[in-house]
Amino acid sequence: MSYQNEITIKMEFKEAKNKFVQTWGALGSQWGINKTMAQIHALLMVSHEAVSMEDIMEELQISRGNASMNLRALMDWGIVYKEYKAGERREFFTAEKDLDELAVKISRERSKREIKPALKVLKEVSSITSDNTAEEKHFVDQTTKLYDFVLKADNMLDKMTEYKDNWLAKLVVKIMK
Amino acid sequence: MSYQNEITIKMEFKEAKNKFVQTWGALGSQWGINKTMAQIHALLMVSHEAVSMEDIMEELQISRGNASMNLRALMDWGIVYKEYKAGERREFFTAEKDLDELAVKISRERSKREIKPALKVLKEVSSITSDNTAEEKHFVDQTTKLYDFVLKADNMLDKMTEYKDNWLAKLVVKIMK
DNA sequence: ATAAACTTTCATTTTTTTTTGAAACTTTAA
DNA sequence: TTAAAGTTTCAAAAAAAAATGAAAGTTTAT
Numbered sequence: 001m002s003y004q005n006e007i008t009i010k011m012e013f014k015e016a017k018n019k020f021v022q023t024w025g026a027l028g029s030q031w032g033i034n035k036t037m038a039q040i041h042a043l044l045m046v047s048h049e050a051v052s053m054e055d056i057m058e059e060l061q062i063s064r065g066n067a068s069m070n071l072r073a074l075m076d077w078g079i080v081y082k083e084y085k086a087g088e089r090r091e092f093f094t095a096e097k098d099l100d101e102l103a104v105k106i107s108r109e110r111s112k113r114e115i116k117p118a119l120k121v122l123k124e125v126s127s128i129t130s131d132n133t134a135e136e137k138h139f140v141d142q143t144t145k146l147y148d149f150v151l152k153a154d155n156m157l158d159k160m161t162e163y164k165d166n167w168l169a170k171l172v173v174k175i176m177k
Numbered sequence: 178m179s180y181q182n183e184i185t186i187k188m189e190f191k192e193a194k195n196k197f198v199q200t201w202g203a204l205g206s207q208w209g210i211n212k213t214m215a216q217i218h219a220l221l222m223v224s225h226e227a228v229s230m231e232d233i234m235e236e237l238q239i240s241r242g243n244a245s246m247n248l249r250a251l252m253d254w255g256i257v258y259k260e261y262k263a264g265e266r267r268e269f270f271t272a273e274k275d276l277d278e279l280a281v282k283i284s285r286e287r288s289k290r291e292i293k294p295a296l297k298v299l300k301e302v303s304s305i306t307s308d309n310t311a312e313e314k315h316f317v318d319q320t321t322k323l324y325d326f327v328l329k330a331d332n333m334l335d336k337m338t339e340y341k342d343n344w345l346a347k348l349v350v351k352i353m354k
Numbered sequence: 355a356t357a358a359a360c361t362t363t364c365a366t367t368t369t370t371t372t373t374t375g376a377a378a379c380t381t382t383a384a
Numbered sequence: 385t386t387a388a389a390g391t392t393t394c395a396a397a398a399a400a401a402a403a404t405g406a407a408a409g410t411t412t413a414t
Contacts, residue, residue, distance in 0.1 A: 246393085
């Protein structure tokens with residue numbers, strides 16, 4: 001293989017990696033996860049070995065503070081881990097690479113942080129003592145339905161992800177038949 | 178019932194309604210939907226009859242432009258409808274109130290707008306011609322897995338929502354047993 | 355104990371997203 | 385046709401979110 005070809009191929013890989021990281025970042029934004037957080041996660045997902053903070057900063061062109069804070073957030077979500085290498089002072093980071101596990105953790109966190117508090121409010125507002133204007137009846141009825149729906153969806157997601165191993169594939173089978 | 182009590186009850190309803198609208202708005206933000214859009218939707222969801230733009234502006238304390246743009250967006254998502262009242266010049270708005278239908282429409286839109294384009298990129302980047310460094314092998318392997326996973330999840334969601342009527346309840350039964 | 359190597363924090367700046375409001379546009383009734 | 389009643393658009397302003405970077409903090413080797 002010629003030198004020229006090798007250069008070409010390397011470029012293609014770097015471009016692909018970059019495109020993936022950018023896309024994952026944009027997708028994150030659209031789902032309320034900050035861009036850098038999603039990008040760091042993407043980068044770690046496709047890295048075959050643990051990456052230092054220095055390297056993350058370099059690859060994504062971000063500041064030390066930004067890298068540090070988003071790595072912390074990713075670790076709080078339980079989807080990025082710190083790793084220590086023998087004889088190395090620096091810390092290295094890896095992402096959860098098992099996709100079933102990743103999906104489970106993201107589900108759990110979002111449920112805990114967002115769905116559960118929303119359910120609490122729904123329960124609260126649907127239990128007002130209503131005099132019986134059509135307006136208030138409709139409010140109580142609709143928020144009660146919403147509470148039931150969200151609760152059911154949340155429980156189902158929980159059950160779904162309980163399968164643990166290969167849960168998505170198993171579900172596909174179960175639902176299709 | 179005394180005048181005083183009636184005032185108290187009215188207050189409670191207004192507070193509950195406001196709390197619901199605020200909470201729905203906050204939840205929207207966390208999932209990448211702008212706050213006002215979510216609030217308008219919340220407001221329409223719990224209104225027993227169609228609401229004019231004027232009233233929406235008034236209740237949410239937002240400008241005409243903001244109201245107009247977000248109503249347009251909600252209609253593009255297919256979860257808010259325009260209504261014309263006989264002998265009225267103004268337009269009125271209602272929300273999709275059937276929760277099964279609402280969830281289906283939100284799923285469809287998000288899939289179309291975000292998941293499908295992401296899948297396209299995943300397919301693209303996972304098909305680079307790789308020389309066989311461990312690094313590139315891992316990249317291709319991981320992005321391929323991700324493509325398969327996201328595709329499967331997207332298809333499943335599609336199948337799930339195909340049940341149409343009362344799909345969530347039906348699914349719960351199917352998955353639990 | 356200390357200093358080098360590294361990480362975290364947070365007040366300030368920058369960027370991005372959302373909102374405003376006035377002008378342009380549309381529709382309807384007289 | 386016109387003018388009144390309403391809606392939409394979009395450039396500019398405001399608000400919100402994210403990023404920076406320097407100072408403070410921590411850890412480790414000597």
